[in-house]
Amino acid sequence: MWELVRANQRRAATLVVLMAALLFLLGYTLAEALAPGAGAGGLFIAFLVWIGLTLVSYFKGDSIFLALARARRIEKRDNPVLFNVVEEMSIAAGLPKVPDVYVIDEAAPNAFATGRDPQHAVVAVTAGLLETLNRDELQGVIAHELGHVANRDVLYMMMVGVMMGTIVLLADIGGRAFFWGGGRRRTSSRSGGQAQLIILVVAVVLMILAPVIAQLIYLAISRRREYLADASSAMYTRYPDGLASALEKISHSTAKLTVATRATAPMYTVNPLEVSQRGLADLSSTHPPISERIRILRSMGAGAGLKNYDEAFRRVTGRPVGVVPFRALASAEQRPAVPPGAPDAGNRLERVRRTTDMLWRLNEYTFVACACGTGLKFPPAYVGREIACPHCGTVHRIQPTAA
Amino acid sequence: MIFLVFLVVVVLVALWVMGMYNGLVRSRNEVRNSWGQIDVQLKRRHDLIPNLVEAVRGYMGHERGTLEAVTKARQQAIQVTGDVAERAKAENALSQTLRSLFAVAEAYPDLKANQNFLALQEELSSTENKISFARQYYNDAVMRINNKIQMFPSNIIASSFNFQMEKFFEVEADAERQAPQVKF
Numbered sequence: 001m002w003e004l005v006r007a008n009q010r011r012a013a014t015l016v017v018l019m020a021a022l023l024f025l026l027g028y029t030l031a032e033a034l035a036p037g038a039g040a041g042g043l044f045i046a047f048l049v050w051i052g053l054t055l056v057s058y059f060k061g062d063s064i065f066l067a068l069a070r071a072r073r074i075e076k077r078d079n080p081v082l083f084n085v086v087e088e089m090s091i092a093a094g095l096p097k098v099p100d101v102y103v104i105d106e107a108a109p110n111a112f113a114t115g116r117d118p119q120h121a122v123v124a125v126t127a128g129l130l131e132t133l134n135r136d137e138l139q140g141v142i143a144h145e146l147g148h149v150a151n152r153d154v155l156y157m158m159m160v161g162v163m164m165g166t167i168v169l170l171a172d173i174g175g176r177a178f179f180w181g182g183g184r185r186r187t188s189s190r191s192g193g194q195a196q197l198i199i200l201v202v203a204v205v206l207m208i209l210a211p212v213i214a215q216l217i218y219l220a221i222s223r224r225r226e227y228l229a230d231a232s233s234a235m236y237t238r239y240p241d242g243l244a245s246a247l248e249k250i251s252h253s254t255a256k257l258t259v260a261t262r263a264t265a266p267m268y269t270v271n272p273l274e275v276s277q278r279g280l281a282d283l284s285s286t287h288p289p290i291s292e293r294i295r296i297l298r299s300m301g302a303g304a305g306l307k308n309y310d311e312a313f314r315r316v317t318g319r320p321v322g323v324v325p326f327r328a329l330a331s332a333e334q335r336p337a338v339p340p341g342a343p344d345a346g347n348r349l350e351r352v353r354r355t356t357d358m359l360w361r362l363n364e365y366t367f368v369a370c371a372c373g374t375g376l377k378f379p380p381a382y383v384g385r386e387i388a389c390p391h392c393g394t395v396h397r398i399q400p401t402a403a
Numbered sequence: 404m405i406f407l408v409f410l411v412v413v414v415l416v417a418l419w420v421m422g423m424y425n426g427l428v429r430s431r432n433e434v435r436n437s438w439g440q441i442d443v444q445l446k447r448r449h450d451l452i453p454n455l456v457e458a459v460r461g462y463m464g465h466e467r468g469t470l471e472a473v474t475k476a477r478q479q480a481i482q483v484t485g486d487v488a489e490r491a492k493a494e495n496a497l498s499q500t501l502r503s504l505f506a507v508a509e510a511y512p513d514l515k516a517n518q519n520f521l522a523l524q525e526e527l528s529s530t531e532n533k534i535s536f537a538r539q540y541y542n543d544a545v546m547r548i549n550n551k552i553q554m555f556p557s558n559i560i561a562s563s564f565n566f567q568m569e570k571f572f573e574v575e576a577d578a579e580r581q582a583p584q585v586k587f
Binding site: 085 | 433437440444522525526529532536540
């Protein structure tokens with residue numbers, strides 16, 4: 001596991017350096033083309049924008065993201081089953097701390113993980129996910145998310161995403177500057193001659209290509225990380241069929257996640273924006289096609305190790321190179337799959353009840369258990385001192401809440 | 404010149420030995436940490452069992468044998484103070500009695516409607532899961548350090564700094580391999 005994390009970090013560092021080079025080259029040539037001699041200034045501006053965005057996303061990225069998704073934090077008493085599953089999986093992943101658990105009041109089944117490192121990790125799931133999946137499937141999805149945490153994908157995707165954003169932003173600013181100020185510059189900088197012309201051409205080419213290249217790198221990494229998180233999920237749970245069947249259920253769902261945007265889409269288990277075309281995936285997708293992910297997991301057979309996933313990946317996709325980094329693979333033995341031992345936590349009806357109760361509780365509804373078996377819930381705005389059970393008619397006195 | 408080459412070689416070898424040694428220490432710490440995690444979960448299970456026995460006593464009074472078996476297995480698991488293999492044996496026995504308790508509980512519909520019992524059942528089966536995931540992580544860590552201790556070239560460093568092979572937390576074959584048969 002350690003080897004996988006380290007191989008990931010090395011890879012991450014290389015790509016971040018590459019993208020940084022692209023970013024600074026763009027900043028330099030743009031400034032040089034607009035005003036000869038201003039290259040260093042351009043470099044400095046590119047650096048400032050990048051540092052600023054990186055700092056914001058490093059320290060505030062997770063809270064911004066959770067707010068955008070309208071996720072709310074829950075405690076263990078709100079949903080013990082979900083909490084237990086998260087605890088189980090963080091033990092399996094060897095995380096130093098159990099991540100905070102958030103829920104999103106949405107019918108579309110999905111989940112994401114965020115937080116810059118395992119100490120600050122957060123995992124969020126939608127209410128739809130809790131209602132749709134049984135315990136083994138939920139375990140598979142949570143393990144996939146914690147795989148992102150353990151492999152340091154969250155930080156990495158954030159760094160690369162910020163870099164891509166800066167490149168797009170700079171190219172955009174450069175384009176506008178050319179459009180509004182280019183004519184004046186061209187007449188005044190005749191003295192530069194041929195060198196200036198070359199800089200200009202390079203700047204225009206970079207301005208058009210850099211955002212495209214940056215996005216393609218970003219998307220390729222994002223897809224690869226999804227496969228790796230699937231591999232980690234299979235390894236943690238030792239039960240690849242759990243995640244496979246969860247992905248099947250999720251892909252059959254027609255509900256669309258309303259809180260997802262293009263910026264937040266890569267963070268989810270399955271791409272929330274591609275509900276209608278989940279079979280398809282091209283270079284412009286953040287996620288691999290879900291049908292392919294299911295086929296890989298299903299064809300792992302009796303194995304659940306990283307090596308087994310890598311073999312299944314090559315068998316299904318026909319690609320000669322797998323997804324697990326070579327150094328991690330060298331130490332990753334095959335692992336036998338183990339069918340889950342815990343009994344399933346209730347049927348669909350019970351899961352729906354548990355989930356809606358959790359949401360009521362989050363909205364500060366008060367719960368009263370009647371002796372006849374009915375659970376009464378009423379809103380915080382209810383001012384009456386007593387309430388009658390609609391089934392048996394027993395009148396319950398309401399304790400005034402301390403708050 | 405020759406001295407310089409010699410110096411470079413010495414430094415490289417020293418760095419290599421350092422890397423190997425640190426890798427071994429990291430693996431050993433990983434084994435210890437993951438054992439700690441198993442320990443936490445085993446203690447949690449010991450703490451939960453009296454509550455469970457209390458909750459079911461009223462419903463299944465004439466299943467006295469099952470309840471006593473659980474209490475006795477818990478007592479033995481708490482008292483055992485041996486090495487990994489001995490503790491594994493006692494804890495596996497406890498898992499076994501708990502499993503039969505939950506199997507018997509299936510025959511009591513009143514008990515299965517009891518919220519307190521359901522919550523305890525969820526807690527205990529989750530603790531069972533946590534124990535088995537912690538064991539899975541621990542055994543992986545043990546396998547990693549044992550491989551390093553036995554394989555060339557790290558075995559040279561391991562033997563000269565006296566790294567010991569670690570013990571696996573074994574699962575008793577027939578006890579654990581059978582998935583619990585829960586019938587509804």
